[in-house]
Amino acid sequence: MFSLTNMLISASAGTGKTYQLSLRFLGLLALNHGSHPERLIAITFTRKAAGEFKDRILTDLAAGATDEEGAQRLKEQLWTVIKGTPGEPGIWPGATEAWKAENLHRERFRHLLHILVQNLARLNLCTIDSLFAQIASTSTFELGVSGFSMIDTTAEKLARREALLSLYRECSVNRERRRNFEDAFLSGADSDAEAADAEDSMMRRLNTYHELFLDEPDAGTWGNPVALGFTPEELAPPVPLEQFDAVLHAVAFQAQQAPAPEGKNGSKSKELFLRFLNGFSQYARLGRVRFRTDGGSSWNITVEEAREKFKDFWSPPLEELIQSWLRMEVLQALRRTRATHGLMLLFEGKYSSLVRNKGRFLFHDVTRMLGGGAVTPELKRDLQYRMYCRYDHWMLDEFQDTSQSQWRVIKPFLDDLTESKAGSEGSIFVVGDIKQSVYQWRGGDPELFRSVSTQLQLEERGMSTSYRSVQPVLDLVNDICDYARTAPDCEPAALEQWGEYPEHRCAPHLEGRSGVSQIWQTPKAESSTANDLVCQAAADILKRTGALRRGLETAILVSTKNQALAIKTWLTDHGVPAEVCDDVPVGVDSPLGKNLLYFFRWLLMPGDPFAAGLLTHSPLRPLVTPERPEGMDWKAWRLLLERDGYAAVMEELERRLARTGTELTEFHRDRLAVWKNEAEQVDEKGVSLDEWIRHMEDVTRREDPAGGIVRIMTIHKSKGLGFDIVILPQIGRDAPFADGRHLTHFVKKNREGSIEGIVLVPSRHVYTNVPQLQELYREWRAQQQFDGFCKLYVALTRAKRATYVILPYREEKGEMTADSMWKVVRSAARSCEKGTEDTLPESGAECLYSCGHGGWYGEFTESVRERAEEDTPEWPLQRPMVRERLSPSGLPAAEDAAHEGRYADDAESAAFGSAVHAVFERITRWDESDKPEWALHPATEAERTVAACMEIPSIRELFTPPGTARIMKEQRIEAIDGNSWISGVIDRLLLHDGSACIVDFKTDHADSPEQLRKRHSNQLNAYARIVSRITGIPPERIACIIVSTHLKETIRI
Missing domain, CATH: 3.40.50.300 (P-loop containing nucleotide triphosphate hydrolases)
Incomplete structure (x- = not known):
């Protein structure tokens, strides 16, 4: 051992x-x-x-x-x-x-x-x-638990909705439950507007606090002043609420009577102080404090600033008044917190009975x-x-x-x-x-x-040695991510958590490879066009590097999905192929999926004229028209659903759709398979028709875009990935790491990470002036800043060869606090002094920072561009490329039957050809010493024809491959070949030792091998190209052979 x-x-x-x-x-x-x-x-x-x-x-x-x-x-x-x-x-x-x-x-x-x-x-x-x-x-x-099964987020959304409806129904008939719900809901609201907008308010609170409630269901931690570090004395207002207005008027009267301070700004200062006091005038009546300027706009003055600005007027009664306001606001926040816990408790009772108590998790x-x-x-x-x-x-x-x-x-x-x-x-x-x-x-x-x-x-x-990125990419990471140097004004706790930054170096085998890191700034522009210039700069970089023409994997990383959609829209509108990498709503992202939704809504509400109208104007109209041979009426469809389930309905829809002669594209066949698969799964669980419709509206699947396209994704989704080129554009405002707009509650934890207290956030004036809340705010702020440090680091380390950061114009106004992603980048670029005089042609962006070789991409050839010009049309602006569906012979699918009939002379000969193919399909390996019964005693013309063919050595050799060969019969293929969609079946495919052999059986009449070779070479050559792409076998190692049952010989293409 x-x-x-x-x-x-x-x-x-x-x-x-x-x-x-x-x-x-x-x-x-x-x-x-x-x-x-x-x-x-x-x-x-x-x-x-x-x-x-x-x-x-x-x-x-x-x-x-x-x-x-x-x-x-x-x-x-x-x-x-x-x-x-x-x-x-x-x-x-x-x-x-x-x-x-x-x-x-x-x-x-x-x-x-x-x-x-x-x-x-x-x-x-x-x-x-x-x-x-x-x-x-x-x-x-x-x-x-009584059982155990996992549910997805779509099913969870439906269950949450059902739990809410069940709670509402119970409140409508149970007066006590209704009173409890109203008390919890109204007490938890932070404004009259939130209380009035009940449905949206309830969903927002569930989305924000339900998970937190499940993590910490103990009521003793929600809004408990002792757990949050408050004593009773610290929460007792020096001025009771009923005396608040009287004390405020006394302070204001005293200020009005007092002479203005000496100096030219004395009168103005007195006027501003009275305006500051007026901000408290509605507090006792409406519970609001609003500081306004002379013009009526919001005045963002803090209590600390007011103390300093109005120190000549400050007095102990005013300090008591402000402390009373702060303490009453804290008490209100604690009450709202406890009410929110009660609301979550009511909801959880319903949700658990519908989901968790039934073993669904x-x-x-x-x-x-x-x-x-x-x-x-x-x-x-x-x-x-x-x-x-x-x-x-x-x-x-x-x-x-x-x-x-x-x-x-x-x-x-x-x-x-x-x-x-x-x-x-x-x-x-x-x-x-x-x-x-x-x-x-x-x-x-x-x-x-x-x-x-x-x-x-x-x-x-x-x-710390990178095997992904070249050194110029890592130099930018080193210049930015030593946050003790580039973001010294952030919270000490955030910088301490980040720790000592280790300098990154590339692996020895990457030292000789070129690359670049650059930071660009667009020219000054109106705020409405700033994003357009940033997007134009990204397009300039794509054009300069020839990223898509050179086959370089390119990603644009942003912070939010909305930013991703904005830049994708701009790029595609300007002819740049781009796609957002995100979960795709595969149930409804196709015309077929939307029509299927119309169909099931019609089954749910046949009397709804809108649902019926959509369906009767859709391609599914023949299926719901009883007079048509492929149609059934509503009663028959509904009976099928109730008797056999959703999967049976989908099977019947597919069968009847085929009878109408509808040809589905590969994309639509995939989406139909999604509907069929989901139908089989929900049949096992049992759901209502309404739930089925909502389920298909919500079902998603992760689909990565194909090559030759710019990928756009959030920084979180890029974690673990690597790209040749990464572009980081600033889209929208430069929000700080600790963005107070997203602050909803504080959580106090002990050293072990366990929750000790929870409180909903009061106004900024309150949590920045109450010591206990101020400490929680600093902890939250440090956590958000550290999270921002990590996100910026992840974004900067995705590139293998080049990183391009694009910033909108910003005037230099002296020192700035580097407390946001882009401010940290600007701060680093300014301190490094690595700018150049280079500009981008269309956007006019100037280079603030450059490290490495700007022309690094020159070592990559533009082979992809040449191939694209030869085989595919120019990229459309927004429409997907339309490809013609071809049968293997190169003719449109609708003409395929006529094509076969021309060489088979009549329909009977075509049927004979199918029968011969069926007999050949019986043969996996041919054993001359142990022939099958049908070959010894052929009973049909097809069997006699195949038996005769097997007497020919060159044909028989195709059925006696090496023992390690892989044999595939009647192998269906669907593939894009150039600008054509090839749909066909390979009769026999042999794979062995890095080579392939495509065998095609032909029963049509021919006078010579050359005639068949000319007739079918396009088909087999297309098969060969597709097999090569699928298997990776070089085209020169793929043999294409026709077996002519008429000439009784093999013909190589």
Whole structure:
């Protein structure tokens, strides 16, 4: 037995976290001689990352098993991970050279690959959500639930809506419940307008506070002054509310009678002070304090500024008045907080009865259940049997995004490993990067990453060498992301959490590659056109670099989806192909999907003239017209739905749609498949027709745009990705990191991260002047600034070769506080003094910063552009490219039958051709010594024809391929070939040893092989191009052969 090293790696962006994880996994597998691979568990946060991890493991192991060169490379990589180096601890530092020679070689790698492939379904390379769901599904008794199933966010929206309706219905018939609801709702409102707009207000409050309520349901933490650090004396107003106006009038009268201060501005100062006092005039009656200028506009003066500005008029009665106002506002915020808790409690009671009590959960629900102490030592022991394994080796990726509740579930399993130290039976490997903590908004706690090494006794190691970006890209990161230098005015707590910034360097193999980082500023313009200039500058950069013509992956990163849509609209309107990478509403993003919605709305409300009118003017009209052979009336469709379900209706729709002769495009066939798949799933659950319609309106799917297009996405979605070119434009206002517009509540936490108190946010005047709230505000502000630091860092580290930042014009007005993303960028650009005199042609943007070689893109040829000019039309402005659907022979699909008939002489010959194809399809491999019964005693003309063909050696050879060849029969293909959409079937396709053979059976009459070759060469050449693209086999290694049943010979194309 030997002791393994438990390790924590702090890995900066692009330094190869997946590489380290995959080698750690393979190293542990080698140490265990491949036994029990299911006991190794690797956890990440997205399915995409888990898939990449699995692919990397299999690819690396396959490379080591393929040849000696790959085996030697993998051997050295694994030895470094296992043995370690003087500066980096290994998994097993005590490993010997003898062990290395015995266990790290090609045959062992082949053995490990064989084991992994055999156990692929049992490998635990998963997301943290899927692990928790697996634990919960095997622990329903301990969790106190009757069943267990996961629901998606679409189903959750429907359940939330139903819970609200159920609550409203109950309030309408139960007077006491109605009074409780109204008290909670009205007391929780922060204005009369919010109370009046009940429906929107309720949804906003649910979206804001329901998750917080589930995290902390204890009423004692909501609006509890003691938990928030208040004493009764600190909340007692010196001036009661009923005396507020009298004291205010006395202070104002005294100020009016007092002489103005000496000096030319004395009278003006007195006038402003009286206006300041007038801001309190409506407080006692309406609960509002509004400071106004002489013109009536809002006056943003703080209490601190007022004390300094009006110190000649300030008096103890005024101070008491202001303290009373502040304390009464705090008391009101506490009442609103408690009322909000009561409102969430009422809603949760209904929601749980409809969803959770029936065993239906979201991933967040599962995490809360398990994190609430459900994983006891007894349950943990039982899980080893229920889940058919125990986890001995834990690998945790992106640990900085782990929440406290998730950690409470995982930690008991890891504690066993650190406490037992039982030789090689267990190990822990944690990877993360505090600088990429961009998911704090959903619970991620980067402080866990700082403390986990102490909690689990892990050895620490850092990685700052980038294998993604060239040095000029990293130079911009280094110049900006040392925030102690570039953002010194931010909260000290934010800078402390960011820590000491490690200078980033590129890997040695990237040092010779060119690249560039540039910051551009557009000319001065009206605010209404500033965004247009920024977008034009982005188009200038795309044109200058020839990014799309050179096949360079290009991404534009923004902060919000609305910004992404704005820049996408501008680019596409100006002829630049661009697409937003986001969840696509696949149920309704096509004409077919919208027509299907019309159909089901008609089934729901047949008397609605609008729904009926839409349907009767749609392509589905024949299906609802009983007089048509493919039509049925409403009663028949509704009966089918109620009797057999949604999937049966979709099948019938598809069948009858085909009878109308409608040809669906590939895109519409995909969307029809979405509807059919969703119908099958909802049939298992049972939903109403109204719920089905809402479900299909909400269902989404992630679809990445094709190549040759500019990708636009939010910075959060870009995490983990890399692009050749990244453009970072400032669209809209430069909001500070800590944007008070999004501040709704304060949460007070203890050192362990547990919630101690919650309070809804009062006005800014209040929380900046009450010490307890001021402290909470500073904590919130520091957290927001740190989150902004991380987001900017992630954005700047996505590029492989070039980063371009585009800023709108801003006048230099001396020193500025660098408390926003773009102010930090400007501050860094100004301090570095790396600007040039270069300008962009159309936008006129000037270069504020440039590092690297501006013409780096010259090493890439414009081959993509040449191919596009040859095969495809110019990009449309907004319409998708229209492709003609062709049959394999190159004729439109509608003419295909006539084409076949021309060479088959009559319909009977065409039917004979189909029968011959069916007989050929029976043959997988031909055995001359063991012929099938139909070949020995053919009963039909088709069987006699095929049997005769199999007597020809050149034909028979096509049915006796090597034993390792892959054989596909009647292989349907749908593909874009140039500007044509090819739809067809390959009769027989053979793949073997890096080559392919396409076999096509022809029954049409011909006088010579040349005649058939001329007739069908376009079809087979198109097949060859498509097969080459699909398989990666070079065209020169793809053979195309016609088997002529008429000439009884093979013809090569």
